[in-house]
Amino acid sequence: MDPLIVFLQAVVSGISIGCIYALVALGFVLIYKATEVVNFAQGELMMVGAFFAYTLVDLGGVPFVPGVLLALLATAAFGVILNHLLLRPLIGSPAFTIVLATVAVSTLLRAVVAMIPGWGVETHRLSNPLAGQVVPIGKLVVSAEHLMVIAVTVVLVGALYLFFSLARVGVALQATSQNQLAAGYSGIDIRRMFGLIWGISAAVAALAGVLLAPAAFVHVNMGYIGLKAFPAAVLGGFGSLPGAVVGGLIIGVVEELAGLYAPEGVKNVAAYVVLLAVLMVRPQGLFGISKRVRV
Template sequence: MPMAAHLMEVLQLLIGGLANGCIYGLVALGFVLIYKASEGVNFAQGDMMMLGAFIALGLGNEGQLGLSFWLAVPLAIALMFGIGWTVERVVVRQLFGQPQFALVILTIAMGFVFRFIAGSIWGYSPLVLETPFAGVNLSLGGVVISLADLIAIVVTLVLTVALWAFFAFTKVGLAAQASSQNQMASYIVGVPVMKINALTWGLSGAVATVAGVLYATRGAIDPNIGLLGIKAFAAAVIGGLGSLPGALLGGLLIGIIEPIAGRYAPGELAIMSPYILMLVVLVTRPGGLFAQIHMKKV
C-alpha cells in the first residue's frame, strides 16, 4: 500500500475512533457526575444511555410517536432527567449511609430492569433512530467525515466544558463537590445534600440521553448496547474517577485505541485493549491519569 493511502486510512480510523470515544466519554461523564457528587458509582449508566436513546426513538420515529427530531430529543432528555431524579428519590436515597458496594449491586440490578423495560416495549431486534442528518458525509481532502461523527465530537466538547464550568464555578456545583468529600460536614454547613444528589442523578440521566442519541445517530440500537457502559467505565477509571476532563480523555483514548488495535492486531486483542489499558493505568497510577486521590497527611 502506498504511504499516502496508508496515512489516509489511519486518519480515517482516527476520526471514527474519536467520534466513538466521544460517546464513551459522555457515558463516562455520567459516571463521573454521580461520583463527584455522592461518591457512588452508577453501574446502570450504560443502560440509562440505552433507555434515553430508546425514548428518543419512541418519540421521534415515524412508526412511533412521530415528533420532529428537534422536539423529540429535548423531550427525551427532560424525561430521562426525570427518571434519573426519580431513581435517586425512590431507590438510591434508601441506601444513604450504607457501604458503597451496596449501591454497586443495586445499580447493576437496576440496569437489568431498564434493559427488560426497553426490551418489552421496543423488542430485542436492532432499531434505527431516524435523524435529519443520516448518511450526510463531508469530504475533507480525501478523508470522509460523516456529519453524525462531527456532531458527536462537537456536542461532547461543548457538554464537557459546560459541566466542568458548572462544577467549578456555580454554587450548586461547588456544593455537590463538598457533599462528596464529606456528607456530614457539608450537611452541617447547610448544603442540601439530598437535593443535590437527586439533581446530579437527573443530570447524569440527561447526559446519558445525549450520549444515547449520539450513539443512535451512528448506528442501530438494541437493549444490549447498555453493555457499552463497561467500556465507558474503563474510560472513567483511566481518566481518574471524579475528573470531568479526565473522563473525556479516557473515552477518547479508548475510542482511538480500539480501531487501531482492530486494524493491526487480532480481533480478540482489540476487544481486550481498553481493559488492558485500564489495568495498566490502574497499576501504574492507581488514581487514574487525573488522580483525585491524595494521601492523607497525619
C-alpha cells in the same frame, strides 16, 4: 489507500466513539463524586434515553431537536426517580451492596425494556437529520454524524464546565461532592443536590445514547457500551471529570487503531487491556490523586 489517511480516518472515528464513552463516563463520575455511588446502570440509563428519543421522534412524530430535548428531560426525570426510590435508601451502605444494587437495576432495566410493546428486543433506527452525509476535509472523508458527535460533546463538556464553576447551583454541587458535611452546614440541601446530580447524569447519558444511535442503533443491549465507560473513568483517575473525557477519548482511539492493526478480537478487549496496563503502571489513573487516609 494512503496508509496515513487510513490511520487518520481511524483516529477520527475513534475520537467520535471515544466521545460517547466520555459522556457515559462523565455521568458515571458525576454520580460517584457527589454521592459515592458507583452506578453500574449508567449504560442502561443511556439505553433508556435512546428509547425515549426513538419513541418521541420516530413513533411520536416529534421533530428531531425538540424530540431529543424532551427525551433528555424525560431521562433526567427518570434518573431522579431512580435515585429517590432505590439509591437514596442505600447511602452509607457498604460498597458491595451498592454495586449489587446498581447491577440489579441495570439487569431490571434491560428486562423491563425488553417487555415493553414497541420497544422489545428488536433493533430500531433513530432517524436523524445528518444520516449518510459526509464532510470531506482535505483527503479525509468524515461522516457528518461523527462530526456532530464530537461537536456536541465539546459543547456539552464546555457547558458543564461553566455550570460547575459559575452557576450558583453548580458551585453548590461542587461543594457537595467535596465535603457533604460542610456543604450541609452551609445551608445546601444535600438530598436535592443528589437528585439533581442524578438528573444531570441521566440526561448526559441519554444524550450519549442519542449520539450513539446512528452508529449502533437503538437496542435493549446498547447499554453494554457502559462497560467500556468504566475503564474510561478509571483510566482518567475516577474522581476527575476532565479525566473521564480524556479516558474516553483514549479508549475510543486505541480501540479503532487495534481494529486496524491488531489481530481480530483485540479490538473488543482493547479498552480492558489498556485499563489493566494503566492499573499496573499508574494505579491512581492519569488524573487521579492518591488519597491520604485520615485516622
